[in-house]
Amino acid sequence: MAAPPLLTLQDIALTFGGTPLINRADLTISPGERTCLVGRNGSGKSTLMKIAAGLVEPDNGRLFLQPGTTIRYLAQEPDFSGFSTTLDFVEAGLPPNESTYRAKYLLESLGMTGAEDPGKLSGGEGRRAALAQALAPEPDVLLLDEPTNHLDLPAIEWLEAELRGTRAAMVLISHDRRFLSALSRATIWLDRGETRRIEQGFSNFEAWRDAFFEEEERDQHKLDRKIVAEEHWLRYGVTARRKRNVRRLGNLHELRQNRREVRRPVGSVSMQASEAESSGSLVVEARDIAKAYGERTIVDGLSLRVMRGDRLGIVGANGAGKSTLINLLMGRLAPDSGQIVLGTNLMPVVLDQARATLEPGMTVTEVLTGGRGDSVTVNGQSRHVIGYLKDFLFTPEQARTPVSVLSGGERNRLLIARALAQPANLLVLDEPTNDLDLETLDLLQEMLGDYQGTLILVSHDRDFLDRVASSVLVSEGAGRWMEYAGGYSDMLVQRGQGVEARTVTAKKGSRERQSAAPAPQASAKPKLGFKDQHELKTLPARIAKLEAAIVQLKTVLDDANLYARDPARFDKATAMLAQAETELSQAEDRWLELEMLQAG
Incomplete structure (x- = not known):
């Protein structure tokens, strides 16, 4: 029980x-x-x-x-x-x-x-x-x-x-x-x-939520068609004596009322970055740079090239020096030794983690317009600030709201709105995902995927890094940084462990203690055993089978009348689709992991 x-x-x-x-x-x-x-x-x-x-x-x-x-x-x-x-x-x-x-x-x-x-x-x-x-x-x-x-x-x-x-x-x-x-x-x-x-x-x-919304849209579409049919009857199906059918007219009013009361999903964010002319092929090059503050080494002997179109993720424990590294790469901070070379025709826009660039006393409109008028220029086109704010889920009433009363998520959306309105061919985003909901994260990822410029990203969000980054620069401790191809999960496979915690000192003279449970140590380069080799051979067939099952289940769910006719089958198909998509993602990840182990 x-x-x-x-x-x-x-x-x-x-x-x-x-x-x-x-x-x-x-x-x-x-x-x-x-x-x-x-x-x-x-x-x-x-x-x-x-x-x-x-x-x-x-x-x-x-x-x-x-x-x-x-x-x-x-x-x-x-x-x-x-x-x-x-x-x-x-x-x-x-x-x-x-x-x-x-x-x-x-x-x-x-x-x-x-x-x-x-x-x-x-x-x-x-x-x-x-x-x-x-x-x-x-x-x-x-x-x-x-x-x-x-x-x-x-x-x-x-x-x-x-x-x-x-x-x-x-x-x-x-x-x-x-x-x-x-x-x-x-x-x-x-x-x-x-x-x-x-x-x-x-x-x-x-997957379950999306299937629900699709079914809801189908129901709304049916209601729209019924309203059109009733309006057509009222206009053209009237008798010669022009006597209206009161009951049918009442039905139309009821349908219209139902249509008005349909609970639509909350509006979605619309994101598009303003892009400037292309930069040169080389965006940033660090040549054996070093930076330290007293006895603490932030960067030691880093050489790195960021080329046009790269998406570089930077990860490390708090205090590892990620923000300092960004300032070095952007030329805002001079290295103690080595050289930073910036590419030609760079137009960077920086979204800072601390949101320090938002003045608490400014209104939402003033943040976007700089206090000049009620319009904002996006991709060379002038837009009224109210319309642009709606793209980021702000209501017209919030246009005159001071920044000080906004929530953390609203402040982050406002910063993103301002950053995306500025022409740029280099976006530098320091923890852009803080306080954002999942749907806004999806749209930010899509926007960054379509962005033609270069991206430097600091984030602790592993899924976001997997979806956005083309390479990851990881703090190895003691000022050492190492670049790995792919996203966060790819880095884990190549490195053999996650990001180490930075040490903190409790009191003067006391021993140092780890700030979090230490990550597992990298083992010797793994080799594929018989079981892994067999799995690598069979995974492509399993992936193909799952893909075919997903296509078949989506065909079943495309039936607009399925939910009304057979709710149990609709729920079962929805659950099976979600399970198949999860298994497909896991199988693809496992195949990639085994391929990389075999190649290594």
């Missing part, structure tokens, strides 16, 4: 400022369950999470918590008042008489010593301390809202391993596809105020 749910939310509704944010939302959390909560920015995910944590009271609905159940919620803006050190803050979240060992372990694993002054923490350090406090008591339910924000790759991979080993039930909100796919076993989709649930992890969600 299945254990009863630990937490249940039923028919939750909440209105903000007269506008319904959540209409009819359900959330059930059972012991040990791993669920991700997904939806567009502004759809109410964080609010629903706060309702589950008991921090926000809904207008309507029912919340039930099993007696004795412990819940920990990862706060976006933790309150550090009253604590002298980060260790004090984390220990405050422990049950009475609980050992402080776990609090110290978590802080060290997240790159902190425990001696930091909470009043002087950066945003990223504050997030790490809050994460340690949420994990420390090992609760029954963990509610984690964007836990990977501001974490570097070693910390993200450590957190994945830590969460895999916990007994707690989890609800995760994250823009990190790889993180969600690794941990989730069920998905709750909050869309237009309502929740829908599938008993599959995030890796199957997007």
Whole structure:
């Protein structure tokens, strides 16, 4: 017999400022369950999470918590008042008489010593301390809202391993596809105020969501055709006495009302980069450059060429010197030794991680226009700023909104909107994915795929790097950097391990400790055994079989009447399609991995 749910939310509704944010939302959390909560920015995910944590009271609905159940919620803006050190803050979240060992372990694993002054923490350090406090008591339910924000790759991979080993039930909100796919076993989709649930992890969600939207579009198309038919009858099917059929006229009004009330998906972002004239073939060349600050070496003997059209990803632990390296490559910072050569006709645009270029007092319109008029020039064409803002999901009412009241996601979208409006043949993006929802990430990836210029990208998002980068420059420690062909996953295969954590020192004279669990050491060059050789031979046939199955399933789902005629078959075909696409992706990745091992 299945254990009863630990937490249940039923028919939750909440209105903000007269506008319904959540209409009819359900959330059930059972012991040990791993669920991700997904939806567009502004759809109410964080609010629903706060309702589950008991921090926000809904207008309507029912919340039930099993007696004795412990819940920990990862706060976006933790309150550090009253604590002298980060260790004090984390220990405050422990049950009475609980050992402080776990609090110290978590802080060290997240790159902190425990001696930091909470009043002087950066945003990223504050997030790490809050994460340690949420994990420390090992609760029954963990509610984690964007836990990977501001974490570097070693910390993200450590957190994945830590969460895999916990007994707690989890609800995760994250823009990190790889993180969600690794941990989730069920998905709750909050869309237009309502929740829908599938008993599959995030890796199957997007195919299921797309199939749902396609079915919804088919239903709307049928409704449109019925309205046209009724309007035609009213105009041309009237009797000689011109007496209208009141019932039929009423039906038309009802159809029109239904059409107006159709809940359309939230608008999508439209992205297009303004491109300048092509740069020279050589964009940037570093010739044996070195840079150090005191005893700390940032770059040591790096030689690198970035050619026109390259997509270079830069990865490393926080503090490895990624931003310094960008400043060196852009010629903003002189190396201690070596030489930086910049190509001809370069027109760079830089999107900074800290969003420091946004003045809090400026309005959204002023950020885009520079305070001059109400138009913005994109690709040589003048556009009204309101229309351009709509492309990035800003409402007309937000045009005069000061930057200071925007959310993190809105600020990032505004920075991207401004960057893409400027003519450029070199885009330098420092953590562009922070606070973006998954759909906006998709469109940003598509835009970068179509971009004809050169891209230099700093990111901790492994999936984003796999989709965008053509090569990855990795910090090897002690100022050494190494370039690998392909995306992040390709780098892992070639390097044999992930990105190492940077070391931190607790106190003067104390030993150094790793800031996150060390990555596995590279082993000797692997060779293909008999089993691997057999798998490499059979994978092409399996890939072909999966591709044929996907084509057949899509043909079945192309039937516009399938859902109405046989909902069970539609659901089964949708699930089979998602499974086949997942298996195809895994098979292709495995084939590539084995090919590279054989070639090496």
